Amino acid sequence: MQKGDFSKEFLQKIAAAEPQWMREKRLEAYEFYESLPMPHTTQDDVWRRTVDMRTQDYWRRTRRYLRSFAVEKYHPSVPNGAVSSKDVDYDEAETAGVLVQVDGQCHHTSDSEILKEKGVYFADLHTALQEQPELLRTYFMNRAVTLETALKSGNIAQHNKFDALHGAFWRGGYLLHVPKGVTVEVPLRVYIRMSEAEQADLSHTLIIAEEGSQVVVLEDNLSTTPDASGFHSGAVEIFAGQNANVTYVQVQRWNRHVWNFASHRAMVDRDAQLCWVTATFGGRLNKINQAVVLEGAGGNAKMLGLAFTDARQHLDISTAQEHVSPHTFSDLLYRTVLKDRAQSAWGGNIYVYPSANHTDAYQKNDNLLLSERAHADTLPGLEIQAHEVRCTHGATAGKIDAEQVFYLMSRGVSYAQAEKLIVDGFFEPVMERIPLESVREELRTSVTRKLE
Amino acid sequence: MANELTIKDLHISVQGNPIIKGLNLSVQQGEIHALMGPNGSGKSTLAKGLMGHPLYEVDSGEVIFDGVDVLELEPNERAKLGLFLAFQYPTAIPGVSLANFLRLAVSAVRGKEANGSEKDGLIPMREFRRELREKMQQLGVDDSFARRYLNDGFSGGELKRAEILQLAMLEPKIAILDETDSGLDIDAVRIVGESVSQLIGPDLGVLIITHYPRLLDYIRPQFVHILLDGRVVESGGWELTQVLEAEGYDPIREKHGIDE
Numbered sequence: 001m002q003k004g005d006f007s008k009e010f011l012q013k014i015a016a017a018e019p020q021w022m023r024e025k026r027l028e029a030y031e032f033y034e035s036l037p038m039p040h041t042t043q044d045d046v047w048r049r050t051v052d053m054r055t056q057d058y059w060r061r062t063r064r065y066l067r068s069f070a071v072e073k074y075h076p077s078v079p080n081g082a083v084s085s086k087d088v089d090y091d092e093a094e095t096a097g098v099l100v101q102v103d104g105q106c107h108h109t110s111d112s113e114i115l116k117e118k119g120v121y122f123a124d125l126h127t128a129l130q131e132q133p134e135l136l137r138t139y140f141m142n143r144a145v146t147l148e149t150a151l152k153s154g155n156i157a158q159h160n161k162f163d164a165l166h167g168a169f170w171r172g173g174y175l176l177h178v179p180k181g182v183t184v185e186v187p188l189r190v191y192i193r194m195s196e197a198e199q200a201d202l203s204h205t206l207i208i209a210e211e212g213s214q215v216v217v218l219e220d221n222l223s224t225t226p227d228a229s230g231f232h233s234g235a236v237e238i239f240a241g242q243n244a245n246v247t248y249v250q251v252q253r254w255n256r257h258v259w260n261f262a263s264h265r266a267m268v269d270r271d272a273q274l275c276w277v278t279a280t281f282g283g284r285l286n287k288i289n290q291a292v293v294l295e296g297a298g299g300n301a302k303m304l305g306l307a308f309t310d311a312r313q314h315l316d317i318s319t320a321q322e323h324v325s326p327h328t329f330s331d332l333l334y335r336t337v338l339k340d341r342a343q344s345a346w347g348g349n350i351y352v353y354p355s356a357n358h359t360d361a362y363q364k365n366d367n368l369l370l371s372e373r374a375h376a377d378t379l380p381g382l383e384i385q386a387h388e389v390r391c392t393h394g395a396t397a398g399k400i401d402a403e404q405v406f407y408l409m410s411r412g413v414s415y416a417q418a419e420k421l422i423v424d425g426f427f428e429p430v431m432e433r434i435p436l437e438s439v440r441e442e443l444r445t446s447v448t449r450k451l452e
Numbered sequence: 453m454a455n456e457l458t459i460k461d462l463h464i465s466v467q468g469n470p471i472i473k474g475l476n477l478s479v480q481q482g483e484i485h486a487l488m489g490p491n492g493s494g495k496s497t498l499a500k501g502l503m504g505h506p507l508y509e510v511d512s513g514e515v516i517f518d519g520v521d522v523l524e525l526e527p528n529e530r531a532k533l534g535l536f537l538a539f540q541y542p543t544a545i546p547g548v549s550l551a552n553f554l555r556l557a558v559s560a561v562r563g564k565e566a567n568g569s570e571k572d573g574l575i576p577m578r579e580f581r582r583e584l585r586e587k588m589q590q591l592g593v594d595d596s597f598a599r600r601y602l603n604d605g606f607s608g609g610e611l612k613r614a615e616i617l618q619l620a621m622l623e624p625k626i627a628i629l630d631e632t633d634s635g636l637d638i639d640a641v642r643i644v645g646e647s648v649s650q651l652i653g654p655d656l657g658v659l660i661i662t663h664y665p666r667l668l669d670y671i672r673p674q675f676v677h678i679l680l681d682g683r684v685v686e687s688g689g690w691e692l693t694q695v696l697e698a699e700g701y702d703p704i705r706e707k708h709g710i711d712e
Binding site for chain 2: 401402403404406407408409410411412413414415417421422424425426427428429
């Protein structure tokens with residue numbers, strides 16, 4: 001098996017069949033990737049909390065991943081491998097379209113008649129590049145997650161080497177385009193899977209909801225084997241056009257051997273509404289940047305985060321709520337439960353630019369520690385340059401309350417049941433804001449599995 | 453046969469401070485006992501110690517119920533044995549609805565055999581709901597209670613009624629009511645008192661721990677005990693409450709040589 005760097009030769013090989021502009025875009029990103037040093041965990045403020053405090057092993061491991069990952073696995077002819085039903089479980093009647101991707105290769109798409117009738121485009125990104133080049137040229141890593149994204153977001157005061165890596169070597173992912181005024185009543189489902197060891201998943205999510213459209217996307221990222229090592233460098237770009245209504249749910253259940261890097265950025269136009277749910281259960285090391293940009297007046301963004309980490313998982317999330325226009329609203333609620341020796345760092349910032357008077361922005365991060373050795377850092381922040389602004393922020397981290405445990409146990413439930421009740425109750429404020437019962441149920445199941 | 457909760461020469465300390473200092477008491481199913489004492493006499497320490505709170509350390513003595521050494525058991529095992537503690541200050545559990553929790557608790561206390569063929573070992577939902585609705589009606593508790601988060605944002609009266617509702621559902625053999633009348637106005641005391649008196653019967657033994665005799669107007673005990681400085685210093689019948697009402701605790705303190 002040929003092992004390869006993420007090298008220029010490799011890049012030229014994978015981009016050979018792509019339009020010239022995409023080749024150039026990849027090359028530009030590549031040059032950038034090459035020029036940037038590996039993040040320095042003591043000098044670079046943004047990466048300071050990304051490492052396990054006890055070992056510097058992460059970056060050595062990450063470098064090794066970047067070198068060792070198998071080039072042959074990268075450029076595929078799509079195998080016939082049917083996706084087993086146990087990996088992909090959905091109700092046909094409650095799904096407008098399905099896309100299944102395994103190890104970077106699209107295995108299955110099904111557009112319902114409804115999607116075709118409505119003119120909704122939903123396909124893997126390589127197909128989209130052939131069929132919808134203009135959409136990609138306009139939106140793909142151009143306005144949301146870009147090589148300069150880092151500079152725009154005040155809290156990410158540097159370029160991101162992994163965004164550059166993603167821009168150069170992206171593979172897989174999908175484009176969803178909902179035309180003006182179209183409402184898709186039932187959710188679309190995307191299943192992104194890693195199955196083999198030494199895989200790198202560089203999926204790219206691109207959702208474009210045009211003016212007045214409405215859509216719900218449920219995306220599930222999962223390792224199908226518990227111990228296959230892997231690497232994920234992802235990007236999510238969401239465009240909610242004027243008066244559009246977008247719900248995007250991403251559930252991340254990579255196994256505990258996956259190094260996970262991603263940048264997520266949503267652009268919310270005038271009077272648009274975005275409900276954005278992020279549930280994180282997997283990954284050995286997670287470094288996620290998630291930003292919402294309220295660029296049009298009257299835009300409304302709900303950011304809901306739910307995370308449960310255990311063993312030696314490390315979760316590092318930076319969020320940004322960027323208010324560019326007046327009369328915009330954002331509300332972020334992130335709740336994390338940590339077990340065993342898990343660690344998390346959450347840094348959130350609200351930016352209210354001078355142009356964004358009459359803004360409401362709320363931010364809350366709460367952490368529940370189930371063991372003595374779990375550790376959570378939480379750093380909320382505000383930067384307000386406008387007037388007539390209503391902002392609140394808050395953060396908590398606390399151990400499971402012995403009085404609550406005693407109260408529940410005194411009524412007959414076991415310690416494990418009491419712990420589960422308290423954890424479920426802790427997540428409930430996030431759950432009750434998730435508009436879909438099927439999603440709530442899936443998340444509850446994942447939470448229960450973590451407690452077993 | 454009626455079971456008896458027997459407490460013998462019990463010593464309990466909190467953070468190294470001895471609070472209960474050689475307490476003896478017996479409560480049988482079907483009996484109503486009142487344990488009265490001033491603040492600081494050890495009432496709540498006894499209640500929490502009997503239920504197995506981890507911060508209340510039993511230094512010596514024994515507690516036997518139904519032939520079982522209670523002190524060896526975890527709090528949930530004590531509940532399964534038939535003990536119940538109505539908390540003076542019930543703990544709020546945000547995000548957990550009273551009904552969901554209570555279904556789990558009732559299922560645990562009644563045991564798998566009682567719950568039929570349900571796979572998750574829980575009492576069937578329909579059966580549970582019907583029973584809960586009946587008990588809520590019986591106690592005059594509002595329907596919305598079931599959906600509300602356990603003790604979260606409850607008023608003083610609601611907290612105590614939620615405790616009594618749980619008592620009614622769990623059907624313990626011995627219920628310890630820890631200052632269930634505290635923090636309530638006269639009306640609330642009456643409502644709680646009437647609720648508890650509805651539950652009284654030959655299968656339920658009650659130990660009412662209280663500071664004031666007001667709750668006892670609604671639940672009249674057959675036995676009254678005075679707790680001072682961690683020990684039961686006097687036991688008697690209803691007449692003891694009358695003595696207390698008239699004279700307070702001072703004459704009893706003096707008689708037993710206990711400083712305030």
